[in-house]
Amino acid sequence: MATIKDIAKLAGVSVTTVSRALNGYSDVNAKTRQKIEQIAKEIEYSPNALARSLVMKQTRTIGLLVSGLSREGAKDNIVFDVLTGINEYCGAQDYDLVLFNTTSSKQKEKTYAQLCRERRVEGVIVQGIKKDDPYLIEIFESNIPCVLIDVPVENETTGYITTDNVDGSMKAVRYLAELGHTNIAMINGHDQAFVSKERRKGFELGMLEQGLPIRNDWIVNGEYAELKAEQVGQELLSEYPEISAVFCASDLMALGVMRAAKQMGKKVPEELSIIGYDDITLASYVTPALTTIAQDTFRMGYAAAELLIGILKQTEESRVRLIENELKIRETTKEKT
Amino acid sequence: MATIKDIAKLAGVSVTTVSRALNGYSDVNAKTRQKIEQIAKEIEYSPNALARSLVMKQTRTIGLLVSGLSREGAKDNIVFDVLTGINEYCGAQDYDLVLFNTTSSKQKEKTYAQLCRERRVEGVIVQGIKKDDPYLIEIFESNIPCVLIDVPVENETTGYITTDNVDGSMKAVRYLAELGHTNIAMINGHDQAFVSKERRKGFELGMLEQGLPIRNDWIVNGEYAELKAEQVGQELLSEYPEISAVFCASDLMALGVMRAAKQMGKKVPEELSIIGYDDITLASYVTPALTTIAQDTFRMGYAAAELLIGILKQTEESRVRLIENELKIRETTKEKT
């Protein structure tokens, strides 16, 4: 593979000159430059980013730590959307992305900092990390610039992207209350997710605001899984037939509840209103189409990359970006009769 | 950031010894090794993969060239699934993945080989590339090991993964014929995709096999897009109301046709049978659930990584991997009445 040395030899100049010419420095004779560029093209030279990074101490590379990069992740397209957003902005800024293997057994032995430092990534975007993940503390303690998706951690080098989950959930409750529902249950995710807490809080605040009673036995965990939500939903709905509306902390769980209702012969939305959270692709395609609190996951990814690169360039003061969410009314909600 | 030099100094040995100790060579005194490992831990040393790669001339990195990493790609989860499969195998083999930016305007100026050589990736997996993409020729001509998804190109360093699209399409036709359908139309993708040709061929072969007439005006392009398929589907179905079954080259297009049918008041499957291709997540969630030719996209990704790494290690003779497909009978197909 051709190097600048080869070019230097062919052009009869020093490697320094070649380096300068190829990097567009001004202090190079126009003729020399032309000759060098000509030769570079001829021998199909491509700069060795490794060598350059080694001496420049920057790689223009961002690491990606994604937990949901698994088969199940395909159902909700969240991980994918975020990734797409990240890719979009990083591409525009000429940063490359490296996907870290957290799946690998070998890799799991490495600490977070090791993972990052080895590859000399300039920053990291972390997605789908849980509260109890040991990496989380490391992320906070290390001084590697990092942006987390939906995990509120903040310091000099760490920031995060999220939506207002409290407000989002309140919107859902408010809408259900507007429709005349008073017996509202909630299927929440699991305790290892930060957003769960928030969504629950929003649910409770919303109920309070609407003067509705909060019943702890009407708030159950669905583990963010469709099947689990179907099970607990069925239990809940058969034990308390008076429940007329369910707010779910994810669309996938809402789909589970829809299935539960169907099996029990409970008509949605006539006998049961359901609101989900996320607005995944499936939400608008199922029948009846799911009313949900929509998050713009693409923008979350885009903003994450924006924030991270802002931190890297030190042009960014803030460490938090809040993305809007929005109630999308579709067909699973209806006035209480 | 700590280097082996630092360790050497602290341990009172040479960098050579440190390097050997840390890389598990046998010719190092047990005590020396222990001391070195101890110090390495203390000063939080992580090896600089850049420096190592520079001298070792291998990066344990695989490049990913993905065209469908865009917002629309989220609807069919194909790109994501393939990515997941790739990630799985590469993780197990301790390879890292770098996502190339083909989106960026800057990057588009670079040739394929430049992109790869700059980062010194050992191989590349290419997904979603079209026939008319200038990169394609480069891929073939360059000697960088490469595996393509669904693009039949083969030489010493290039291989591909695909499913038997001809056979898959024949299965679809055969099933429709079994159900008594004779007036079968096809919505195909666009001409820039290799699979389109194959699926069309399979369709025609299937029709021939079943002794059914192939009508060219009953084969139309839906550009692999839901909306486009809805439009052309509507035109087709209203012009030829005798069509009782439609085979679509993708699930997304099948959804479009379902919508078209709905708008025209044509009942699916009673008045119109529809078969899709891919088995995306949506397929099993829509109502009625879509009958389709299922491809295991996760396995395609996994196999692609497997093949590529096989080529890299020179343990692989073949350059092609064929993944099974399967007819999944659901609710959009029914006997012709």
Add this chain to the structure above:
DNA sequence: TTGAAAGCGCTAACAC
């Protein structure tokens, strides 16, 4: 069992 020295391909002072 260990070390000195060379070199991977590149950039960047500092001369000239």
Add this chain to the structure above:
DNA sequence: GTGTTAGCGCTTTCAA
């Protein structure tokens, strides 16, 4: 404008 030189952090002969 251009070249000399040193050095980024690591591995690897070759000698000792």
